[in-house]
Amino acid sequence: MQGPNWDEGTAYEIKPPRHKAELVEVGRGTPMGELLRRYWHPVGLIADAEGTPRKIRALGEDLVLFRDGQGRAGLVHARCCHRGTTLYYGKVEKRGIRCCYHGWLFDAEGRCLEQPCEPEGGLFRAKVRQPWYPLAERYGLIFAYLGPPAKKPVLPRYECLEVMDDDEFVEADASSLGGGGPPIIPCNWLQHYENVVDPFHVPVLHAAFSGAQFTTAMAAMPHVTFEMSPRGVTVRSTRKLDDGKTLYRITEAAIPTLRVVPNPRVAQFARVESIGWVLPIDDTSFRIYVAGRVKQPGDLGRMRSTFNGKFWWDMSEEEHQRHPGDYEAQVGQGAITIHSEEHFAQSDRGIVMIRRVLQDQLEAIKAGRDPIGLIFDPDAPAVVFEAGNYIRAA
């Protein structure tokens, strides 16, 4: 009988790296890019739209955000439709944004109002339109719709951000990963989104490696079930607490990029208190916007983790190695992870499911159907999530 060949499995045998382009790439015309463009995405805080133009990059597109003198927020393509300089150097006026090069003035919806170098202020100015996107402001965030105008859904309302106690209000945060890191994370958005349905990394990365980053209860290996929901994937984890009670924790990934994760530090809230949106900036970077119910201004920022008592940005390289967190784990997978080199195990069931749900939505679009989670009725009730931390007697 022949024994195992101990010389096999060297790195020399690795096949050329491949990633699943249809799941990760977000540009216009790509399958995922078109799926993502069917939903509203937060592109900034309400305060980000002001009298000085601000660069926004979303789904691989370079845009400029501003607020005109009448209080209307506008999001336009950065390249001026005249001869292409960037409106980032434009001047915001009462009626819109004026390009620095030849002075064309565009309103918040891209209509050209003035062409000062043209006879009579531009007789044909109605023939050009600066490419623009619709915006909506809610929960402290500015949401944009970058998809086909005829398919524009309503911006959903969420029960967890609508119904609150007397001393609560909604606050928004242009947060980075819960564990800390720069505002722009240099890797593909799906690496982060998959992390939402990966409860098993919590006792390892956030406890064994970093020292119990959340509560000691979260350091225990959970018992987990995964389930498809009408919104995406639901993760139910149970953990036995020291006092014999059970911590029952429900986390949801809601299509396309919503992270509905109850606070891992304390179980003081029953239902989930915040929603995070993963905004793919392009194929190799993303950022996160959060809106949540809080009692004090700045509460969302204060929920950021420390590592060994330090904030992420105060740590040395060696401390990052000794106390890695979500940033290190996800960016460590590479700019775009190599799907051809993955080895899935039982604990990766949530990842398999979220990829399946996304794949199903790509199929729906291909077949001319609407993907899940779109709302077209302006009077539709607020979306209710099941997510939360619940304590049970046994």
Ligand code: FES
């Ligand atoms: S390039 Fe903008 S007005 Fe000419």
Ligand SMILES: [Fe+2]
């Ligand atoms: Fe994590």
